[in-house]
Amino acid sequence: MALDIVSRSKCFGGTQTTYRHASAETRCDMRFSVFAPPHAEREAVPVVWFLSGLTCTEENFTVKAGAQRVAAERGLMLIAPDTSPRGEGVPGDPAGSYDFGFGAGFYVDATQAPWSTNYRMRSWLEHELPGLVGRELPVDMMRQGIMGHSMGGHGALTLALREPSRFASVSAFAPIASPMNCSWGEKAFTRYLGPNRTMWRTYDACALIEDGARLPGLLVDQGTADGFLAAQLKPELLEAACEAARMPLTLRRQDGYDHSYFFIAGFIADHLRWHAERLG
Amino acid sequence: MALDIVSRSKCFGGTQTTYRHASAETRCDMRFSVFAPPHAEREAVPVVWFLSGLTCTEENFTVKAGAQRVAAERGLMLIAPDTSPRGEGVPGDPAGSYDFGFGAGFYVDATQAPWSTNYRMRSWLEHELPGLVGRELPVDMMRQGIMGHSMGGHGALTLALREPSRFASVSAFAPIASPMNCSWGEKAFTRYLGPNRTMWRTYDACALIEDGARLPGLLVDQGTADGFLAAQLKPELLEAACEAARMPLTLRRQDGYDHSYFFIAGFIADHLRWHAERLG
Numbered sequence: 001m002a003l004d005i006v007s008r009s010k011c012f013g014g015t016q017t018t019y020r021h022a023s024a025e026t027r028c029d030m031r032f033s034v035f036a037p038p039h040a041e042r043e044a045v046p047v048v049w050f051l052s053g054l055t056c057t058e059e060n061f062t063v064k065a066g067a068q069r070v071a072a073e074r075g076l077m078l079i080a081p082d083t084s085p086r087g088e089g090v091p092g093d094p095a096g097s098y099d100f101g102f103g104a105g106f107y108v109d110a111t112q113a114p115w116s117t118n119y120r121m122r123s124w125l126e127h128e129l130p131g132l133v134g135r136e137l138p139v140d141m142m143r144q145g146i147m148g149h150s151m152g153g154h155g156a157l158t159l160a161l162r163e164p165s166r167f168a169s170v171s172a173f174a175p176i177a178s179p180m181n182c183s184w185g186e187k188a189f190t191r192y193l194g195p196n197r198t199m200w201r202t203y204d205a206c207a208l209i210e211d212g213a214r215l216p217g218l219l220v221d222q223g224t225a226d227g228f229l230a231a232q233l234k235p236e237l238l239e240a241a242c243e244a245a246r247m248p249l250t251l252r253r254q255d256g257y258d259h260s261y262f263f264i265a266g267f268i269a270d271h272l273r274w275h276a277e278r279l280g
Numbered sequence: 281m282a283l284d285i286v287s288r289s290k291c292f293g294g295t296q297t298t299y300r301h302a303s304a305e306t307r308c309d310m311r312f313s314v315f316a317p318p319h320a321e322r323e324a325v326p327v328v329w330f331l332s333g334l335t336c337t338e339e340n341f342t343v344k345a346g347a348q349r350v351a352a353e354r355g356l357m358l359i360a361p362d363t364s365p366r367g368e369g370v371p372g373d374p375a376g377s378y379d380f381g382f383g384a385g386f387y388v389d390a391t392q393a394p395w396s397t398n399y400r401m402r403s404w405l406e407h408e409l410p411g412l413v414g415r416e417l418p419v420d421m422m423r424q425g426i427m428g429h430s431m432g433g434h435g436a437l438t439l440a441l442r443e444p445s446r447f448a449s450v451s452a453f454a455p456i457a458s459p460m461n462c463s464w465g466e467k468a469f470t471r472y473l474g475p476n477r478t479m480w481r482t483y484d485a486c487a488l489i490e491d492g493a494r495l496p497g498l499l500v501d502q503g504t505a506d507g508f509l510a511a512q513l514k515p516e517l518l519e520a521a522c523e524a525a526r527m528p529l530t531l532r533r534q535d536g537y538d539h540s541y542f543f544i545a546g547f548i549a550d551h552l553r554w555h556a557e558r559l560g
Contacts, residue, residue, distance in 0.1 A: 010505065011542035063541065066346035225290065261343065262291035 003136050006031065012072035013038040018058060025120040025128045026085040032129065033058040034137065035068050039075035046143035046279035047077040047133070048169070048272065051125075051159075053150030054184070055103045058082045061149070064261035070269045074276040077139050081129060083152070085118040099184050100191060106179070107155030108203050110192035119192055122203075125159060145169035145275035149264060150228070153220075154179055157205035157238075161213040169278035171219035171271045173264050174226055177238035178206040184232050206241040218242070219250045219274045221267045223257030283416050286311065292352035293318040298338060305400040305408045306365040312409065313338040314417065315348050319355035326423035326559035327357040327413070328449070328552065331405075331439075333430030334464070335383045338362045341429070344541035350549045354556040357419050361405060363432070365398040379464050380471060386459070387435030388483050390472035399472060402483075405439060425449035425555035429544060430508070433500075434459055437485035437518075441493040449558035451499035451551045453544050454506055457518035458486040464512050486521040498522070499530045499554045501547045503537030 006018040014037040023030040039045050048071070050061045061067065061080040071078050084105035091114045093101030110119035134141040146167050148156035153175020160170040179185020180200050189200045201207035222235045229235075235251055242249040257263040286298040294317045303310040319325050328351070330341045341347065341360040351358050364385035371394045373381030390399035414421040426447050428436035433455020440450040459465020460480050469480045481487035502515045509515075515531055522529040537543040 009538050009540050009542040010503075010536040010546075012546045016542050064343050066349065066545065068542075068545065069346065223290075256290040258289050260289050262289040262296050262348075265346065265348065266290075266292045 002132060011035065012068045014040065014068070014072050016062065016068065018062075021132060023085075023124055023128060025124040026118050028085045028087045028090050028118060030082055030085065030124065030129075031058045032079055032081040033062040035062070035071055035078040036138065037072045037075050037077065040077060040138045044138050044140040045075050045077050046145070047079055047139045047141070048145040048147060048275045048279075049125075049156070050078060050080045051107060051146070051148030051152030051155035052080060052083050053148075053152050054083070055098050056083050056152075057103070060261065061264075064265065065268050066265045067268045067272060070272040074272060076272060076276060076279070077137070079133065081125060084121065090118045091115065100188055104151065104188065106151060106185070106188045106192060106203070107158065108189070108192050111199070112192060112194050115192050121155075122159075125155075126163065143168060143279045145171075145279055147171040147173070147271055147275070148175065149173040150233070150259065151176055151184070154185075154205060157218070158203055158208060160215055161205060161208040162202065164213070164215055169275040170215055170217075171274055173220075173267070173271075174222050174228070174233055174259055175205070175220060175235075175238070176232060177234045178204050180204045180207060181237060182232040182234060206237050209241040209245050209247060214245065214247055217248045217250070217278075219252075219271060221252050221254055221263075221271070223254050223259065223263045225256050226259045226263075228259055282412060291315065292348045294320065294348065294352050296342065296348065298342075301412060303365075303404055303408060305404045306398050308365045308367045308370050308398060310362055310365065310404065310409075311338045312359055312361040313342040315342070315351055315358040316418065317352045317355045317357065320357060320418045324418050324420040325355050325357050326425070327359055327419045327421070328425040328427060328555045328559075329405075329436070330358060330360045331387060331426070331428030331432030331435035332360060332363050333428075333432050334363070335378050336363050336432070337383070340541065341544075344545065345548050346545045347548045347552060350552040354552060356552060356556060356559070357417070359413065361409060364401065370398045371395065380468055384431065384468065386431060386465070386468045386472060386483070387438065388469070388472050391479070392472060392474050395472050402439075405435075406443065423448060423559045425451075425559055427451040427453070427551055427555070428455065429453040430513070430539065431456055431464070434465075434485060437498070438483055438488060440495055441485060441488040442482065444493070444495055449555040450495055450497075451554055452501075453547070453551075454502050454508070454513055454539055455485070455500060455515075455518070456512060457514045458484050460484045460487060461517060462512040462514060486517050489521040489525045489527060494525065494527055497528045497530070499532075499551060501532050501534055501543075501551070503534050503539065503543045505536050506539040506543075508539055
């Protein structure tokens, strides 16, 4: 098939697999990890996508979040894609910074050279990868949810706001609420998308809501001891955008939690239940 | 205090901390990670030690096993020590192999040069570290359990068999049942302890049982798809030793599971309940 299996382990009665495929969009091999619950041996199951944050690969969520237990109970497939194109011939950040290039694709289709050739994470996640997954894996693509962390929280929110009919459920951990209004986002968008900020709005959750996009509901957890809270994440901007648009937002400020996977692990069960209830 | 905090995160209402201290036994800085459940803010709590396998540090169990959820519910402290001395001036394996030297202390006190200066993992774990933990952390040292994985399963079994009065509960994931009878153990013991196999018996779970050591009970999980099962782990030797000694052993062969933390994560809750029931 079009998917290579890099590794596979049995886990909570299901299987945890790392896949690799040659992506036409990013013009390089891309990896993603899939937890298939025991139910997937008998029937097509709903899927929850998890988009990861800066520096991550498909592995971080898979080994650190402890998500498989509840996903196995509730019959959810989990898919965690890598966060950027990678490999020989793919340009990274010449400065080697952690917040641009490899591990920092920001879920956009870059329009600026040299990034525009490979950095097509939006098209990979909106078209190529779901097409491949729908053909090759035992998944019911009529029942999809999406969540993410930090840069991946931004990714989950913007994918869902642009295509609300695809996702029955959306949630995020410590998302970048408005990349147009923080240094991480401004740096990445300037390089990937160019200086015209109007072109950035389709990649900014708050701008999408201001411009009319809506979700029927949204769960966000944010740790109050998160070191990126004030300068980068700014949940108050999402709160204001949702309030102005009368869009339902469940924003939980979790006292004393930081930006790590120890925070995610503590609340992943709540999120998976949120998705399971909406995915039927 | 005698402990430096390397990092700390809130997790399941408790705290996950990496500590460092200057060890007199190993003559280098040693790290260990501690999960303190919420109960530890009010009272001294029981502790379960987790000894890790080859190549691991204090981090692997901490981020991959998903143990904190149940430990938080049951009020258990979890302590995961590093697996060897490390750092400048500490000899590693000149050949750079994964199964000797750094990350491969085998929980022995080495008697052979050049290892004998630093590789004193037995004394660190039997005396120095419990002393430090008992003085500095909110732990009830009258209620201790121990478990481990692979090389660390061997470590847990041998520590407990040598000092059964210290540990009210013992369990293991895919332990090396008899290091005297596998190539991992023979290589390490020859170098750390010298060629006289009589000196190895105090570090071999099966030999300790043959020589009269007993535990009131023991839970072992072993995946049937574990790549190290036949050549290194040999649970059948432990089974035979326990049967000959009429020592109760609950050995569960878990169909299709491998040697990874995906296996551990699936059964850690069972193990923590086993410990919690015996630690009161």
